[in-house]
Amino acid sequence: MFCWSCLQHTDMPEEMRVETMELCVTACEKFASNNESAAKMIKESMDKKFGSSWHVVIGEGFGFEVTHEVKNLLYMFFGGSLAVCVWKCS
Numbered sequence: 001m002f003c004w005s006c007l008q009h010t011d012m013p014e015e016m017r018v019e020t021m022e023l024c025v026t027a028c029e030k031f032a033s034n035n036e037s038a039a040k041m042i043k044e045s046m047d048k049k050f051g052s053s054w055h056v057v058i059g060e061g062f063g064f065e066v067t068h069e070v071k072n073l074l075y076m077f078f079g080g081s082l083a084v085c086v087w088k089c090s
Contacts, residue, residue: 010074
């Protein structure tokens with residue numbers, strides 16, 4: 001089954017999760033051919049809305065292990081194989 005935006009893991013509260021997923025989809029659609037610009041848009045928006053220090057990785061075929069603040073991690077897929085990881089670590 002194909003999923004346009006699929007949540008893989010999060011510990012964010014519901015409202016933050018919904019806003020973050022919508023932001024990720026918007027950024028990935030707006031900058032479909034430029035993951036760096038999409039990540040920058042997400043990071044700057046998250047910093048403004050939820051305080052700094054947010055980090056964003058967008059790409060295909062990567063693994064990760066991060067230290068993050070509790071209730072501040074989201075990992076999702078967009079458009080099938082494009083992964084988006086957003087986390088806060090100050």
